[in-house]
Amino acid sequence: MNNIVYLLVQLLVILLVAPFVNGLIKKVKALSQKRKGASVFQMYFDLYKLVKKKTVVSNVSSWIFHVTPYIVFATAMAAALLVPVSTKILPPQIPGDFIMVVSILALGRFFLMIAALDTASTFGGMGSSREAMISALIEPSILISMFTVALISRSTSLPQIMETVQKVGIPLAHPVYIMVGLALLIIILAETCRIPVDDPATHLELTMVHEAMILEYSGRHLALLEYGAAVKQLVFMTLFVNILIPQDQLIGVIGLGALILSLLIYLLKVILLALVMGIIEVNTVKLKLFSIPNLAALSFILAFLGVLQFLILGGKHV
């Protein structure tokens, strides 16, 4: 029973909120440029339109090209199932931890990268090659920052980590969490192809990474890829908000009311983070490609300092 409720809540929340978050960030950018901008719900319409459209497929491509959108979307969703949006409805055991989440997302990315090479397009190759570099550089800091919070709760399972955070009080005022939080913020920007690393708004050769990889896609395939990217973004954001700003200690009782309240607070946090991300994107410039290693090194150092603080504190577990 618990399992089913958990699954349903996860699926619904992630599926419904993900495009909205994307719209919100776009709105923030538009407003900052004194534009009215598209509605925050624009992505839902876009997805619907894309699904309706006919699909153009390159005549060079193979079956890899066709299966990739499904795999990318499904891996993002499967990863989303392992990152609880609220700790009020945890099933007894979740069959995966953060290492698994990273690996699942790697599966999606692997297919995306080879699909980009499948069409013999130069743009695809370029995006794929850049993505390979960026992911290689950012992976250690993801692992180390999650490793750090996992060490505090003595478990690599995400629900466990999120439950531990409830006992910390204010994680943002905790020496370890604050470092991890900063590292995670950089990771989110890199993983979701946001501005210092990539520019989601353009198809220019100079900036494109993610957009170049999906350049050949159209119709329902594109819809799945866009949706998958939005879900992946929300997964990382959920990870961030539920580790750095836990909500459930505020609500003591277990039950439907508490669950809804907890989800509402979760939504609020996500909106807040989306605003922050939008503001960051407006206020930073796109780094040149070979400055990204410095950014990755920065996030790695932050995560490493987090581990250090944990060890300096004597390896205390909560």
Next chain:
Amino acid sequence: MSNLAVNSNLLETLSVLILLSSFVLMASKRINSYIKTFRIQSFLIALAAGIMGLRSLISEGRWDFLVVCLLIMIFKVLYIPNMLSKTYKNVSYKVEKDFILNIPILVLLCCGLVVFSYFTLTGVDGLSQDVLNLQLVNAVSVIWIGLLFMISRKKAIGQIIGFLVIENGLYITAMYSTQEMPFIVDLGIFIDLLTFVLIMGVMTFRINEKFESIDTDQLNNLKG
């Protein structure tokens, strides 16, 4: 961490942020961001001193920490950075261009320094885990990083900032390890520092005027 008092947790966080600010300092290139970062770092230290001061005021009724906090605010947060900004405006050099090593490696070295100071401090007799918990490691690392900063920067303002960071490090080391500092020693350090900044400020200006650069390598030319 629930069993620890919130303000102790806050002090820990502040010490991490102070450490982080010295990393930021090491990673920055612009001279005005040196000054800005130094200002922030000093502000964080003042905050830490303020928290300690409040605690000692409540528990023991002593006020000298609060005075220290005030002094830091006045001198390190306001006066010295302002003065440096003035000097900065007078010299033509705005962005540091040559370092002994490139910045990512320097920052990684800083990381190594933190590990190193942790590694060495745990072996020191008489330092219990409790003292270490009070973020002595971070404080000592700040000193090291300040020194490395002085080594890596060639321009005079960099040297001044580096020196100030070392002083900041020394100060928080003392503050965190003993939880109090003789007031008079504190004042002594302050006066020292002020003199140093004044002299260096004037000197930098003069060096710039004389050599049309504030590169301290130029001082080599002074030898007979």
Next chain:
Amino acid sequence: MEQYLRNLFLMSVLLYVLGAAASALIYFFKKPYKTSMTGSVMVNAVCIVASGLGGAASAAKILLAVNSLKLINLSSTIPFISLEMNLDNLSAYFVLALSVLVFCVSLYSIGYLSHYNGKRNIGLFNLLYTLFILAMIGVLTSANTVCFYIFWEAMSLLSYFLVVFESEKEENTKAGTVYIVMTHIATALLLIGFIIIYSYTKSFALSANTAAIPGMAKNIVFILFLIGFGTKAGIIPLHIWLPHAHPAAPSNVSALMSGIMIKTAIYGLVRFVLCYLGVQNTWWGVVILILGILSAVLGVAYTSMEHNVKRLLAFCSVENIGIILIGLGVSFIAFALHHQIIGSLALTAALLHTFNHTLFKGGLFLGAGAIQYATHTKNIEDLGGLIKTMPLTALFFLCFSLAISAIVPFNGFISEWLTYQSLFASILPGHIGLNFLAVLAAAALALTGAMAAAAFVKLFGISFLGLPRSEQAAKAQDVPATMMIGMGILAALCLGIGLFPLTMIKLLDKVVFSVGGGSISGQLRGGFLLAYYPLTISVNSISPLTFMLALGVIILLAFIVIRIVGGKYIERRYGTWDCGFEALNSRTQYSATGFSKPIKIVFRALFRPIRKTIVEGDSQYHPEAIIYSTTVTSIFEDYLYEPVYRALLRFSRRTKFRVQTGSIHNYLFYIFALVLLLMLYNRFA
């Protein structure tokens, strides 16, 4: 029961011997092509049966028998020379890995060898091949160090002959030379280690009590073993033979060499250091852990730079040995600190990765062989679009690539997950230096995984996808069915272990229990084959099968929803977007060099890339052709081996004039002086 298993195992060994004898006959009588081909099929069939029997016997031994099986015990009148072979759990585990691989490789060879069609004596090849397998079985089951040494040497020599089998190419003989020199230095060090041990224990038996060896001697022996086995395993900086030897050898042999031969070194380390000497110092583990981190990171860095399929895979073996050594290092540290559970967990991770690497690296080499068989090239810059002409090979290759990049739901992920868990568990309050090392190892592992994925995206994407970059690639045809089945079984095993990790881990748990005395079975929950039960270590669990089910359900749901919302799928085939230039061809695609360039630039301090641009034509401004080439400096060869090599050369040249004068009288004098010195030594010592 034990008697029965023993006979089963001996039968498999006997079959290998038979195979060897048959191939020897074919070789010596130089039968015409057709008969020798039939013979070769027969020999390979015998190997398949033998490996099946051997594998079954080993698996049954681990699961059923408690005591180690005494296979052969022949003593001779010459002191110390006795043929003793035992099959305990550890040996059985490695023999199992060997058998699985030999089974698939032999199947594969049936098809693969046909390309030696009249060019080479297949009898000779099969003879060397079967003897090589026998030598490896000997290494894994030897019960005394003399035996071990002899088989080890035989294994090295036979693999050398196999490396230089295609000796018509000059680079192959050169590769062979590098290999034989490195491997002999290693063997010499092992021999010294064995003799030091003997001088204290007065016994060559592996069951001898080593308590009598003083600590200092143990340290020396450990270092000798580390270098000796490390060379065979290919840990950095002793790896230089791997990227030479693997491309030179025929692909089925490289599969065996990379799949299992380099693992005999891991066996050696576990057998001799953990079981025989006993880990006494923490620093042993620390050294292994640091070497593991280095090998993993540098190995994967060089992997991403290679464009020769087999050289790429060779560097990748270095990386995977690094991952295995990380697990091994953690387990040695934990055993030295008497944390039995953590030690067992780490050892499980290391041994599982050994097995997994056998499967997917063997498979990858077979795949590389299939590419070479179909296109006659190893350079991926000449490939492309093979997925259309070789669909099944491409599918298997994709599976192996995913497995080696530690991606769910394949087996590579399981062992890396266990390694992460052991690193995670090994972070305990108090051990400051070790904790940092564990964190760094975790970071290195993450970097390795992502870089390996990048390298295999390149390998798979450039060689199988896009447009063919050369004539041969365009005309490629899929390989014979036997080759496909060989690869298919390995791919299925990769997926199988990935989905049902508990099967393998329960088996492995018995091995680890008999080696380290600790068991993680208390940490394991759930049934044997039941997928619902996730793999659980303390409170952390993963369940790849659940993930696969979820993946399937989500894909199905997405498919249905899109079908309902969007209606029927209508596809229009059209050319790739070419910005309106209409000039897209195979030359405008991204090349492998271009693909790996960002990584090359980021790590330029390590690679020290050299680029050359040659402009051909009358003038620089009217080029007829521009030849651009870029290479990566191999810093270990240039900065570590090259100076040593030059110094040796200088020294030899000098001795040629001073010592090796060529005068008989001088040589007689040397003998005279030496005997005199020996007599003196005998008098005083």
